[in-house]
Amino acid sequence: MSLAAEIKDLTYQFPETEQASLWNIDLAVPWNTRTLVVGSNGAGKSTLLKLLSGKNLCLTGHIRVNGLDPFSPYSMHKNEADECQITTYLGTEWCHMSFINRDIGVQELLDSIGFKHHRERGETLIDILDVNVNWRMHRLSDGQKRRVQLTMGLLKPWRLLLLDEVTVDLDVLARSRLLAFLAHETQVRRCSIVYATHIFDGLAEWPDKVVHLRHGRIVEQLSCANDIKFDSRAAKNVTLDANDNSVTIGYAKSLHPLALAWLTQDENKQDTQF
């Protein structure tokens, strides 16, 4: 099978709405790749990811994940031959689930979803996301809850990971480590990631492809290797070349490197100061 996901001529309209949220979408997601989806609020990013995850039924167009219709009950969870889930969708809806605010321990939650079968992955994630298994959910900050969500959501390996703006309340250090872990996953095993976000710090070299959604339509698809150049001497922040569809990005002012350095220092000082 040559593609992790494939969408052809997909138009999607929610029931009881007057116009479609996605129009004529064509997208190919090869194996071992990372695709970043960029677009304004309401552009259709979540709708696209939910269709790929099989949460919504698509009646027009063609959509396949791991070669199967994601809405079919056969394709949803397990790949018969291995321990992988076909898709994992992680979105912000998790915050509204009732158990998030219950007096329940993190280890108990992890055990309930099969931590002992995926102990090595689980321990790596706990480490990366700096989760304390003795935490009680009802006493956590939003960012700590998000770390638990990600540890739980990423515990079982997947074939296609759909990330719907779930790094928004992670600190820069946790986010940077998570992005590195995810990139590594796509390099060492057969899987791919589609990630919709509004936060671009630390993502310059992360994706293979950047997809621009505007009002439900894909208006640009850039290959990071072929179409995007970073040039610190460029006169403008961004130059879009209409002839060959390429982009040159100049020096971008950002406090991200400073925040990353400070949090790394904070972590090293934690043990000695307290």
Ligand SMILES: Nc1ncnc2c1ncn2[C@@H]1O[C@H](COP(=O)(O)OP(=O)(O)OP(=O)(O)O)[C@@H](O)[C@H]1O
């Ligand atoms: N359940 C729903 N019922 C009807 N319309 C919906 C529903 N969910 C989303 N829409 C509409 O579909 C369009 C795309 O919404 P979507 O949530 O995919 O945008 P998005 O790009 O993820 O936005 P954001 O950046 O704000 O999360 C919007 O016009 C929205 O109003």
